[in-house]
Amino acid sequence: MKKLFLLTLAVCLVACWWITGSPVIAQAKTVKIGAIYPLTGGAAAAGRELKAGAELSAKIANNMMPGLDMDMAKNAGIKSLGGAKIKLIFKDHQANPTLGADLAKKLILDDKVDGMLGCYHSSVTKTVSAVCEQYGVPMINGTSTSPALTTRGFKWFWRTTPHDKWFTKDLFELLKGLTQGKVKGVKAVPEKEISNLASACEKTEWGSHVSSIIKSLAKEYGFNLRKSLLYTAKAPDLSSEVRSLKAARPDVMLFASYTSDAILLVKTLKAQKAKPKIIWGQDAGFEKPEFRSTLRDSIVGILTRTVFLPKVAQIKKVAGQVNALYKGKTGNDLGGASARAFTGVQTWVHILEKAGSTKPADIQRAANAIRIPGDQLVVPWAGIQFTPSGDELGQNVLGSGLIGQYQMVDGKLVLEIIYPFDVATADMIFPFKWF
């Protein structure tokens, strides 16, 4: 009788341990990821793209999709977590860093999320990642490009996208390439014809960093930055800024703007009859569908840096497959924001698969050791691998950027790849044929 009692007790204890402590059963059937994006306000258009990209990625991760050439599509859910599904909990930060931090606390304390994703605006990513760091919650950032975000030594923050220093360097390489005759369809341009630059960047975390990077790279590459100004984001009027830029008589105008500002800037440049030879936007607003649909053929010839163009879908099979799904869902092609939000969730899936657990320490170990091959990604990168130490802790070192140019092909506005030179898909329009 005593033996039977002990046996029953042992069985009960094992059962209790199994129920409460086993890594498989302890994981709920869902892994909750908080996704904080700008779903309303000036960047709502970007927010819609980000949300759609992230949702599509979660859908692929949660369902078996045999026709898709990526590991994430081969299982229904996270295999190492017993098929646990990814559940994204979206919150709207309205481009407000304080609100972002409050939402992050709410997600961590009330919704008990296992990890975080977001936030697009670097200023919001800064405060949200600080909250995650405080609570020891892992955060993957797919779309914020201020270089400062990965120089803070945060242990719970990983960024998949390349940052603005790399992107801006691409621009200066393109300008240098123009003077050396490396650009497809353009004969070598005399240096003095494109030596004068002027920049206008919005003055939150992201834009002010881009502005200072432009300053230092212009110096490094020997260009003359005649005017560099910062303006208030979501500005209702930018005429005095545009007049100031115009007065500098620049050959090249550089911008870092979110959607509503980018549209207003181009409209004002057009109204003021500004005539630069090159207009370049640091992604964000310059790449959004609203930018194209509002300004239509006025933007032919404008350059934007990006990490994804529909043209990538033609040269990368998996990108084409995902793009078809995304287009079916939203009616638009994947863009820089949606492709990177997609990649953000995909990175979460790979990390969770590797960690086999939702414990923060296991996720941290897995993230620091992860290596996702480039052929798994929709973005044209060599892969994803984070620096586990050093000055840029948590930065993906295998990312890269593209520079696209709006061109009219068969009556349709498309973004053609201009840089890197070896994957250029069209001749560059130079100089910019004004409005």
Add this chain to the structure above:
Amino acid sequence: MDILVSSLFAGLLIGMVLAMVALGLTIIFGVMEIVNFAHGEFLMVGMYTGLLTAQATGMEPLLTLPVAAAAGFLLGIICYFGFVKFVIRGPMVAQLLGTFGLMIFLRNLALLFFGAEDRAIHQGILVGKSFNIGMGVIAPATKLAAAALSVIAFWAVWLVINRTKIGKALTATSLNPQGARYMGISTERMNALAWGIGGGTVTIAGALLVNFWSVNPFIGLLFTMIAFAIVALGGFGSVSGAFFAGLAVGVITEIPGIWDFLTYIFNFGWMADVPMTSLKYMWVYLAYFVIMIVRPRGLFGWKR
């Protein structure tokens, strides 16, 4: 030189519209001595009215002025009879807090109906067109039209106030309400009319502004501050003062352009690094501050 001339020209153009923005505030203050903190929100209503009417009917945006004026006039009258009439019996602080509450109410109502997104007019006969009028001055067609219509509307309101019986009754009410009552003027109606004209003029300004300025529910605060500065500069209650102060404030917002001109003349590197465009409204508030200290009744003010 181009930058100097084009900045001054742009300053005068926007100044004419800003004068129209401030007109309603100065009329309401002149007649009732009440400061309307919700003035910028009235402007926002005008901007949304112009924008939505143009979008819904396909009408040329500049032709929506009568609709905006009617909406503003009605809004002013409703606010007076539904709210101001009662608040005015209380102490000054109750009036201030009351119109402050009205500001928050209107802003949140707009947020509820229209969301926080910026909206702008992208279609119209004049949208995107501009004229090169020499000396490096490029004048956007929408701004030219808005400035011209502002001057016409301003002049019309000035005529009503100075050349009609109703205008004289309004002036009498503002000078001495009790005396006006003894003369058989219904001061209550005059107060309501002041709110109606105040609302109507600022919504006209809103419908003009929305042709080249995007709108969101939070746009009002900026214009409330600018309108206060104009009214303080021109003199509380002075209609002609508001016009000239509007022009002055328009030119003050173009100080960054004047600074650029000086930068290129003197060619000092440090001058190019001063973030003048970020500070353009600071000069307006500074002017407000200085005028409050040096001449509290403003340049043309008669109220003491």
